[in-house]
Amino acid sequence: PRFDTAAALFxxxxxxxxxxxxxxxxxxMAELRAAAPAGVSLLxxxxxxxxxxxxASEKLCSTCNLHLREARDLFATLIDQVxxxxxxxDTEGRIVDLNRNILQRKGxxxxxxxGTCCWQLDGASFCCPPEHGGCTFRETVSTGHxxxxxxxxxxxxxxxxxxxxxxxxxxxxxxxLTRVIEMRRDITNRTNMxxxxxxxxxxxxxxxxxxxxxxxxxxxxxxxGGFANSLLxxxxxxxxxxxxxxxxxxxxxxxxxxxxxxxNFARPTSPRTGEVDLNLLARQTMELMSLGFDQRRITVDMQxxxxxxxxxxxxxxxxxxxxxxxxxxxxxxxxxxxxxVRTGMNQQHVYIAVTDTGVGIPPELHDKIFSxxxxxxxxxxxxxxxxxxxxxxxxxGRVDLQSQVGKGTTITLYLLPLLxxxxxxxxxxxxxxxxxxxx
Numbered sequence: 001p002r003f004d005t006a007a008a009l010f011x012x013x014x015x016x017x018x019x020x021x022x023x024x025x026x027x028x029m030a031e032l033r034a035a036a037p038a039g040v041s042l043l044x045x046x047x048x049x050x051x052x053x054x055x056a057s058e059k060l061c062s063t064c065n066l067h068l069r070e071a072r073d074l075f076a077t078l079i080d081q082v083x084x085x086x087x088x089x090d091t092e093g094r095i096v097d098l099n100r101n102i103l104q105r106k107g108x109x110x111x112x113x114x115g116t117c118c119w120q121l122d123g124a125s126f127c128c129p130p131e132h133g134g135c136t137f138r139e140t141v142s143t144g145h146x147x148x149x150x151x152x153x154x155x156x157x158x159x160x161x162x163x164x165x166x167x168x169x170x171x172x173x174x175x176x177l178t179r180v181i182e183m184r185r186d187i188t189n190r191t192n193m194x195x196x197x198x199x200x201x202x203x204x205x206x207x208x209x210x211x212x213x214x215x216x217x218x219x220x221x222x223x224x225g226g227f228a229n230s231l232l233x234x235x236x237x238x239x240x241x242x243x244x245x246x247x248x249x250x251x252x253x254x255x256x257x258x259x260x261x262x263x264n265f266a267r268p269t270s271p272r273t274g275e276v277d278l279n280l281l282a283r284q285t286m287e288l289m290s291l292g293f294d295q296r297r298i299t300v301d302m303q304x305x306x307x308x309x310x311x312x313x314x315x316x317x318x319x320x321x322x323x324x325x326x327x328x329x330x331x332x333x334x335x336x337x338x339x340x341v342r343t344g345m346n347q348q349h350v351y352i353a354v355t356d357t358g359v360g361i362p363p364e365l366h367d368k369i370f371s372x373x374x375x376x377x378x379x380x381x382x383x384x385x386x387x388x389x390x391x392x393x394x395x396x397g398r399v400d401l402q403s404q405v406g407k408g409t410t411i412t413l414y415l416l417p418l419l420x421x422x423x424x425x426x427x428x429x430x431x432x433x434x435x436x437x438x439x
């Protein structure tokens with residue numbers, strides 16, 4: 001509707017709250033001010049344009065905020081799907097953001113960790129060990145470039161875990177460092193596989209060397225021992241000379257023992273396949289080995305799981321492996337302690353474990369403890385654990401080590417269980433012994 005005067009407009013529409021004069025020169029503003037009732041706002045074209053710009057800016061800002069939220073949610077979803085630890089740090093090393101993988105491992109919420117220093121997640125001994133080259137975060141802050149190193153830590157079970165730690169710089173448009181992204185990737189399985197391959201290469205090299213050693217060293221060693229024995233029987237030797245000859249004989253015997261260990265280790269074990277009752281094996285072994293434990297103040301704890309499947313392997317070789325583990329556990333407790341023998345079964349293996357409360361094994365030696373001829377004992381040849389591991393792996397099993405310094409060590413032998421195959425109700429005609437269906 002059109003009105004001839006401003007007064008007629010306000011009379012026809014008493015509910016008006018705003019009137020805008022859209023003429024370029026604002027020619028109606030004076031009349032509108034004179035006729036407008038109280039509570040009515042008046043705007044000229046300039047004021048209307050300003051209000052319009054404000055409304056358009058607010059709409060644009062809302063759109064930008066929506067896009068920003070969508071981008072942030074997408075970024076958070078992506079980093080939360082990564083099965084690795086991801087941290088966003090400021091230039092002082094304080095946590096600005098972190099992904100879900102860290103919260104699942106460490107517990108708590110983001111608010112509990114934001115603002116804390118990155119080394120507080122796993123301790124400075126993990127993040128900044130000098131033997132691993134120091135802190136990757138500090139290197140990135142000082143150089144402005146990517147840094148990476150391999151760090152290790154011992155988990156609550158006493159197993160060594162390996163992590164490759166990466167740090168990446170985040171810069172602004174001017175090239176200034178504003179943030180650092182840190183990623184921690186668990187490479188434990190890959191590292192253990194590499195260690196096993198290196199171990200296999202060492203064993204192959206020892207096997208090749210053993211033949212040469214047997215022919216080139218044992219023959220002259222046998223001659224040395226024979227002549228030393230002849231000299232000991234000679235009545236012309238005085239006591240001083242006799243003592244020196246005795247030393248020669250003892251050392252030649254010791255060298256012969258080492259050579260026999262080398263040959264035994266290099267020689268294929270060829271385990272016989274059969275049924276092994278791990279509970280019975282544990283009882284028989286401990287009856288033999290526990291003699292004298294009272295004098296050494298060692299308490300034996302047998303935790304044998306009932307109704308576990310029989311193991312697939314060679315009983316005599318398994319007993320030798322268990323004897324080696326018990327002897328090592330005993331020697332690790334010079335002041336006495338508790339020795340626990342435990343059996344059990346999981347989804348893939350039956351197992352027997354030996355646990356001591358002794359001095360433990362440092363993390364840096366976990367990789368070496370199964371290496372041939374490596375020993376932490378003064379008189380040890382370093383063959384027992386290496387031979388045990390070789391036997392178990394040739395039976396299709398594996399050996400697991402858990403150890404913490406000052407708390408003790410657990411070595412577990414995992415073996416393949418026998419499949420539960422129903423027995424035949426009666427012997428088959430072409431199998432008189434009735435052994436074909438036994439499991």
